[in-house]
Amino acid sequence: MQREDAIFCFLGLAALYLALRPAECVQWLALAKMSSQASIQSADTCEALTGLVKRQRRLCKKNVELMDSVKVGALRAIEECQNQFANRRWNCSTSDTKRLFGNVILKQGTREAAFVHAISSAGVAHAVTRACSSGQLQKCGCDRTVRGRSPEGFEWSGCSDNIAYGTAFSKAFVDAREKGKKRRNTARSLMNLHNNEAGRRAIEDHMKVDCKCHGVSGSCEMRTCWRAMPSFRTVGKNLKEKFDGATEVQRKTVGTRNDLVPLNAQFKPHTESDLVYMAASPDFCEPDKKTGSLGTHGRVCNKTSKAIDGCELMCCGRGYRTRPIVIVERCMCKFHWCCYVRCKKCERHLDEHTCL
Numbered sequence: 202m203q204r205e206d207a208i209f210c211f212l213g214l215a216a217l218y219l220a221l222r223p224a225e226c227v228q229w230l231a232l233a234k235m236s237s238q239a240s241i242q243s244a245d246t247c248e249a250l251t252g253l254v255k256r257q258r259r260l261c262k263k264n265v266e267l268m269d270s271v272k273v274g275a276l277r278a279i280e281e282c283q284n285q286f287a288n289r290r291w292n293c294s295t296s297d298t299k300r301l302f303g304n305v306i307l308k309q310g311t312r313e314a315a316f317v318h319a320i321s322s323a324g325v326a327h328a329v330t331r332a333c334s335s336g337q338l339q340k341c342g343c344d345r346t347v348r349g350r351s352p353e354g355f356e357w358s359g360c361s362d363n364i365a366y367g368t369a370f371s372k373a374f375v376d377a378r379e380k381g382k383k384r385r386n387t388a389r390s391l392m393n394l395h396n397n398e399a400g401r402r403a404i405e406d407h408m409k410v411d412c413k414c415h416g417v418s419g420s421c422e423m424r425t426c427w428r429a430m431p432s433f434r435t436v437g438k439n440l441k442e443k444f445d446g447a448t449e450v451q452r453k454t455v456g457t458r459n460d461l462v463p464l465n466a467q468f469k470p471h472t473e474s475d476l477v478y479m480a481a482s483p484d485f486c487e488p489d490k491k492t493g494s495l496g497t498h499g500r501v502c503n504k505t506s507k508a509i510d511g512c513e514l515m516c517c518g519r520g521y522r523t524r525p526i527v528i529v530e531r532c533m534c535k536f537h538w539c540c541y542v543r544c545k546k547c548e549r550h551l552d553e554h555t556c557l
């Protein structure tokens with residue numbers, strides 16, 4: 202339930218929620234909210250999706266077969282955001298109020314907003330590329346430009362991940378929100394566009410080579426290889442590092458160009474792969490509807506850690522409560538001929554600490 206609320210906040214798909222829809226959410230992320238059975242199969246479905254801006258609706262109609270991947274990308278992005286932020290005060294989730302998350306995302310151009318934009322655009326690029334590689338789409342397939350024999354002596358398979366296609370579609374679809382007349386060239390839209398791009402770079406900058414061996418009993422006499430994307434978990438980890446090192450920027454007009462430049466001129470300029478933000482984050486200690494903070498009351502913390510997951514920082518100095526908990530695990534598993542595994546149940550007694 203909670204996760205679904207989070208997604209709503211991210212944005213507002215169902216008509217029911219329209220009235221609550223924050224003007225500035227990353228609304229297309231609402232696609233993640235569609236049930237997994239519901240598939241976007243026709244141009245009519247595009248018309249019925251309420252989270253999209255006009256330009257996105259047009260793209261949806263032209264690329265209906267890619268839209269399920271957009272949906273998957275949105276879902277993965279939210280899951281991965283929650284995974285990367287599980288042990289921080291802001292944990293990428295929202296509850297009860299439909300718009301909590303939307304406020305973080307939008308009102309201020311914080312680091313958290315930067316991360317959400319980056320991971321979302323990466324989610325779409327990753328999912329679309331994956332779908333292309335599966336060979337089931339009309340519009341795209343593998344990248345067949347990488348082929349022949351490599352200097353290292355292996356054979357390219359001719360079916361590399363088509364990251365160029367995936368990022369191009371992500372750029373067209375995700376960035377469309379920032380191209381409207383009202384938003385164009387505002388400091389905030391420059392920030393969003395930059396972070397959207399940084400998200401896609403977190404894939405492109407980390408492409409790898411995967412190989413398969415052929416030969417008698419795995420001897421690997423012959424290898425075929427292809428360029429492959431990093432796992433989405435790795436993309437999340439890359440972006441979390443960018444979050445930690447994000448640069449605070451401001452808009453600067455140079456001639457007719459609007460650019461984002463570091464607020465502190467002594468800092469080295471950010472690259473296309475870095476995240477940028479314009480507003481300090483709230484401390485997220487107390488619930489606050491204005492900022493979208495849920496507060497950290499009741500959050501589990503680590504008594505011995507000095508980092509942000511430690512009780513001192515997580516609980517903002519308020520102190521914590523300790524209670525014994527019992528964790529039941531399968532253990533001492535034995536394989537029985539043939540063929541099953543039998544395990545014992547073991548109990549582990551631990552203390553759980555939660556913030557006051």
Ligand SMILES: *[C@@H]1O[C@H](CO)[C@@H](O)[C@H](O)[C@H]1NC(C)=O
Binds near residue numbers: 292495
């Ligand atoms: C995130 O934090 C809120 C409160 O701070 C809590 O209610 C929620 O369960 C947390 N979500 C996850 C996924 O841990």
Ligand SMILES: *[C@@H]1O[C@H](CO)[C@@H](O)[C@H](O)[C@H]1NC(C)=O
Binds near residue numbers: 503507
């Ligand atoms: C708590 O933090 C300590 C020190 O950082 C770490 O070694 C330990 O694994 C953490 N415990 C849990 C349950 O995460």
